[in-house]
């Protein structure tokens with residue numbers, strides 16, 4: 001198929017066609033991917049031994065780019081291949097790359113292949129002649145994109161040759177959280193340095209671009225705070241009783257309830273409690289976090305949604321009541337449950353934001369029977385609550401609103417699987433659904449039909465997500481509505497983001513107006529700095545990992561502080577799953593429900609969940625390795641580590657300060673069958 005580009009697309013691909021590394025900056029709906037297909041085509045036609053890698057940051061974008069763009073235009077003349085995380089192809093990545101001209105994969109798959117020592121899997125950056133990086137504003141800090149480009153930059157600084165050309169695509173590089181022009185310029189330069197690229201945008205055809213990508217009409221649907229809030233007040237009263245149960249110095253140190261600050265405070269408080277082995281503190285902190293969650297939900301969706309969060313927490317826990325603290329906390333909820341539920345069902349005090357959302361939806365869907373809308377909400381839970389609300393709302397049902405949920409794909413229970421997500425988008429395109437309720441992360445880069453209504457509902461995001469959301473409203477006369485509370489944080493953030501959006505384009509302007517020499521000097525300096533920082537950080541990380549010897553580290557249950565094992569009992573599988581191989585460990589836990597995972601793994605499958613035998617804390621699950629070895633796989637968040645340097649808690653296993661050895665199947669099995677002399 002022939003590719004015809006619009007005038008502004010022609011303009012922004014010029015640098016890339018000359019072989020320069022460049023970032024294409026075009027708004028959502030401007031046709032970035034098509035421009036990239038064009039560059040890839042010209043590159044394949046004119047370069048000897050050309051090999052192109054298209055990198056995306058989300059699994060579902062692999063198929064989308066393959067089916068909608070790269071394969072239709074290039075599939076006839078070239079060997080185009082899509083490799084997604086679920087396919088077994090990824091295990092032969094190295095060979096696949098040899099046998100194709102263009103591959104599309106997630107950055108993670110390429111990163112794994114760059115790290116792999118197995119010949120079938122391994123590739124080098126220099127095996128490629130062009131790297132196309134989608135949503136390239138993510139190329140910063142610890143992201144996978146930046147790990148890949150970090151290698152690239154290091155090779156460049158070391159003056160290695162034959163590096164591939166780079167083409168980045170973004171709807172906005174953002175300001176990196178900066179609010180001054182000087183800092184925003186630094187941020188844009190850093191992104192340019194990370195991608196070793198200049199940034200290009202249309203200069204001559206800006207008005208044409210505006211025609212193609214019209215901006216929606218923005219409307220602020222602002223509501224007043226509830227005048228009376230008996231349900232919220234009751235939650236706060238219960239929290240104050242928990243505060244009184246704790247030492248007063250502790251309670252006084254916490255910031256205002258119902259805020260993110262408060263959440264941060266109780267998360268820290270729990271850690272302090274673990275270090276001091278003070279169950280009163282840890283348990284109160286954990287429960288207060290649940291109450292605070294309920295308050296935050298109460299602030300966004302229905303009261304009953306907030307009630308359900310607490311009710312689930314108290315009634316589905318496997319935890320045992322060990323001491324007075326547990327009895328107090330469980331008792332407090334049990335005593336108040338009935339009253340709390342009654343208050344939650346009193347429609348007079350329902351969340352005014354929902355009434356406003358209803359008016360906004362009704363207006364569009366009554367006027368235009370063919371309306372299509374997206375509501376963006378903060379959390380996965382939020383999307384589910386709104387979905388329930390839409391379906392239970394007679395007024396919305398009368399105008400035939402049919403909603404679907406769109407959330408990110410992942411491994412958690414609340415995550416969608418890829419097929420479900422695909423079907424939802426398809427149903428929306430075909431009109432079986434006319435309202436999507438989405439988290440703003442899930443939506444990035446997805447090929448969603450044009451909407452005439454985009455609602456940002458009680459949402460806090462950065463300017464990049466805000467711009468991408470606004471880009472969804474592309475139908476004629478479309479409306480972009482912000483539903484928020486008068487004087488609230490969401491509204492302030494919305495205004496800040498508008499300012500940051502214009503700051504971003506000013507910053508880009510300034511970067512583009514630098515002389516090539518000045519730009520090159522700045523970029524080189526940033527790249528050299530980044531390489532030095534990375535080398536030093538690696539060295540420090542290595543030293544940290546060896547701080548304690550594994551036999552000095554004791555594992556304790558985070559719920560009841562019982563000692564359950566040593567660091568030397570831990571082995572890692574596929575560099576991410578951590579199992580305890582000591583047969584003694586079994587007596588510390590009991591097993592529960594069977595775990596089901598969407599994904600399949602090369603060597604193992606999930607078994608049953610495991611809980612602390614003493615306090616019931618959720619520890620992780622058993623896994624079945626090669627169908628025979630049953631091993632407890634532990635979540636580091638459920639434990640604390642007692643070391644010669646004090647007690648520590650970690651979020652991820654990779655942060656622990658001792659070396660964990662790789663799991664060795666033969667070694668493990670032969671220790672169980674000592675009669676077998678396998679060594680000879």
Ligand SMILES: [Zn+2]
Nearest residue numbers: 557560612615
């Ligand atoms: Zn325990």
